[in-house]
Amino acid sequence: MHLRFLAIIIIFLVAGCSTNKTMEQKTFKPTDPHSFSQPQEARVKHLKWTSTIDFSTKIITAVASWTIESIEDADVIIFDIKDIKIAKVTLDDDQPTEFKIAERDSILGEALAVMIKPYTKTINISYTTSPGAEALQWLSPEQTAGKKFPFLFTQSQAILARSWVPCQDSPSVRFTYEADVTVPKDLLALMSASNPQQKNETGVYHFEMKQPVPSYLLALSVGDLQFQAISNRSGIYAEPSMLQKSVWEFADLEKMISGAEELYGPYQWDRYDVLVLPPSFPFGGMENPRLTFATPTVIAGDRSLTSLIAHELAHSWSGNLVTNATWNDFWLNEGFTVYFETRIMEKLYGKDHAEMLASLNLQDLHNEIKDLNEAGLHADTKLKLDLDDRNPDDGVTEVAYVKGYFFLRSIEEKYGKDKFDTFLKDYFYDNGFKSMNTEGFMTYIKEYYQKKFNIAFDDQLFQSWIFSEGVPENCPRPSSDRFKKVDVVIAGWNAEQNLDKSKAGDWTTQEWLHFLKNLPDTLSQQQMQSIDNFGKFTQSGNAEIISAWSVIAIRNNYQRMDPVIEAFLINTGRRKFLGPIYNELIKTEQGKQKAKVIYSKARSNYHFVATNTFDKLLN
Structure with a gap:
């Protein structure tokens, strides 16, 4: 039945x-x-x-x-x-x-x-x-x-x-x-x-x-598990061998909580602790109230990936406090959270850092929409989803997260950040511990801006962002000065095949990712070796960089990465990293066979959320 x-x-x-x-x-x-x-x-x-x-x-x-x-x-x-x-x-x-x-x-x-x-x-x-x-x-x-x-x-x-x-x-x-x-x-x-x-x-x-x-x-x-406090209301749980590394990585935890409260009101869950799980955890983090579950892949040794913790902390307001009524409204949880996360990172680390994160997110969004369109899933590029008769995990894409973020950012940019901050603080307060659907949100924000600021929203705003496929042409365009300097290095290499290591001496993870994501699709073995020497990517211990470099290595048959890729796939369960690598492998028959062999070794280390995706992909 x-x-x-x-x-x-x-x-x-x-x-x-x-x-x-x-x-x-x-x-x-x-x-x-x-x-x-x-x-x-x-x-x-x-x-x-x-x-x-x-x-x-x-x-x-x-x-x-x-x-x-x-x-x-x-x-x-x-x-x-x-x-x-x-x-x-x-x-x-x-x-x-x-x-x-x-x-x-x-x-x-x-x-x-x-x-x-x-x-x-x-x-x-x-x-x-x-x-x-x-x-x-x-x-x-x-x-x-x-x-x-x-x-x-x-x-x-x-x-x-x-x-x-x-x-x-x-x-x-x-x-x-x-x-x-x-x-x-x-x-x-x-x-x-x-x-x-x-x-x-x-x-x-x-x-x-x-x-x-x-x-x-x-x-x-x-x-x-052992525990170590960060402040009187926050701390870290981890296996003993991971505890000190984790505590060091998340040293700014209390600063994040205080910064979030300054933006959008009091933290209402008493404590905020983080549990660092074994590597098979399928997500970057899970916003369980009072105890965020986090992947060890964010323990990079340089605090460069802690935006993930800012994201899960932001869920204490957007998602945990005001919750999507059904999974068809998933963007209400995640779009708001990416917006809030970005504001926390801006408050703590500056505007340019936040713009780097937003730029990377926008590139990922365009890639995701391209993949969804190629798969015939055009409707999944809308914010308001129709997941009836489907697994709601199908809606966990960059669309909910990043298109949702840029929709909210478009309102902020058009009518002013101060007004949007006032709106958000009241939105969380008025709807706390309640559920919200897309239509309810539209009614709330239209009535709020009309009453508070005498601003009337055009219904076309909602139509173009929420109920239409793809990204509107007027999508905000983040700009980072640091990324512009990376672009100069990429342009120089494209022109002269020359990479100056001195220009990348203080690059963050985000700058390295921008560099990797803007390389040509096709590279010779000599070029791959030159790029590898420049960034030391094959030796990297940073999961974000390993994942991005693995895709490039597979695409260009850079066999030096083969053992690193296999070890990474076996010992990492985070679906965000696994998907691009497995999808790149299966583009050739030889790669597909290699993927199946690796998956047979790795599958027992993955959570159901991951195997439910990759069983269908690899069988």
């Missing part, structure tokens, strides 16, 4: 006056195309989660006790689950009830329909996760930095929370939570909540999240 688009039909038990219940069907119209839940009928408000983490079986055994509220005549509450084994469901103080699990959908999983009564306050769901639960990555000791202890981390965004907690897995549904988690005694458990800062002797850890969050911000990690 197809469970998307059409009204969802759930078999359930109808509450009646008699003790004998009858089986019937009830039809619900979906409010979120990626969730079976019907929060307008019955909605979760608070989760009490009790669990035991078993590394030997790769299973979590848990009870999810949900406090709910429902309309007067509601007789069923619907949860999202995926490959979870339900042992028992009870109401309130362990009163028996009945439940049904609908037919499985390959993307959405299953709907769990639980019969409730008018006075029901709590649903208790006893269950176990699957060893292959899509949100969970279980790492062997060999896959960690320390090589001694296993490791577990979750990735719930976009719709994977349902694979480890039965929930109403829509970004429009918020709840508070508490948890008691039992783990092996030599490991530390952390969640997107109040966290311990050191291991205890019992292996049982208690957590509280007092601010309401959507399910995609549920997060858990268990491993051999």
Whole structure:
């Protein structure tokens, strides 16, 4: 049975006056195309989660006790689950009830329909996760930095929370939570909540999240972890061998928090800590409240990639505080966050640094749109997406992030930065701990600018940016003086094949990336060697540079990079880096065979989010 688009039909038990219940069907119209839940009928408000983490079986055994509220005549509450084994469901103080699990959908999983009564306050769901639960990555000791202890981390965004907690897995549904988690005694458990800062002797850890969050911000990690403070409200968790490097890299963490508050109002999540994960983490970062998950690929040794932390911190306002109502509105989370991130970096490191980041982003956006158009996915270049009947991860492209950023920047440039700052601060305050869709945003900003500044927005502004494909011709064009100097070096090399190392003595990662991304597509082996000698790219320990140089090396058959590329693909799980390299490899038959061999070695190190992409690409 197809469970998307059409009204969802759930078999359930109808509450009646008699003790004998009858089986019937009830039809619900979906409010979120990626969730079976019907929060307008019955909605979760608070989760009490009790669990035991078993590394030997790769299973979590848990009870999810949900406090709910429902309309007067509601007789069923619907949860999202995926490959979870339900042992028992009870109401309130362990009163028996009945439940049904609908037919499985390959993307959405299953709907769990639980019969409730008018006075029901709590649903208790006893269950176990699957060893292959899509949100969970279980790492062997060999896959960690320390090589001694296993490791577990979750990735719930976009719709994977349902694979480890039965929930109403829509970004429009918020709840508070508490948890008691039992783990092996030599490991530390952390969640997107109040966290311990050191291991205890019992292996049982208690957590509280007092601010309401959507399910995609549920997060858990268990491993051999240590903590070091940066300030009285921020610090770093990492494996022992990574801790000092990470603390040094993120030394400006408190400055970022304070700078963000000066821009757009108080930080409302109490603490801001960062957990540096093993390299298999599929993203650069994940904005779990109070505990950002970060890839170790940003530990460059020169603090040049910390804009990623500024991005995840910015999500504490844009995304975590004001959340996209559905994944079709994903740009509201990410476009605002890239804008905020860029403003944080400008405040801390200057306008030219921010313009370098924006310039690189714009180039990546144009490349992404070109790839989407070549794949026939023209509609995916709009900000407002239509992801019905598709995995919402399909919307995780530069369009949501960078086109969204430049749309907001276009408003800032046309009407003034001071006005846009005032708008943003009020936008976050007025809509805090609420969800927002694209149409609601349009209404809010039009009314705000009209009332506050007597400025009327032309609907063509929204049409050209939000509902049209590609990038409008009037897109802002960032300009960096430092990049202009790099352009002089590139022009000199194009003209005379001469690279002066003295001119690149103080280049940052961003300048090196600009250099690499503006080289000719076709290069001779002699030219490749000359460029490599100039930048020492093959010896680089910087993941951004290795990724960019790998693509150039594959394209030009620069075999000196082959072992570096293989090691990088095996030991790095960040999808941003893997995609361009694998996509370049498969352009030739020889490269495709090489990619398959490497992938067979690397796949076990990747999270489901990555394998879900690359299984389709390489099989």
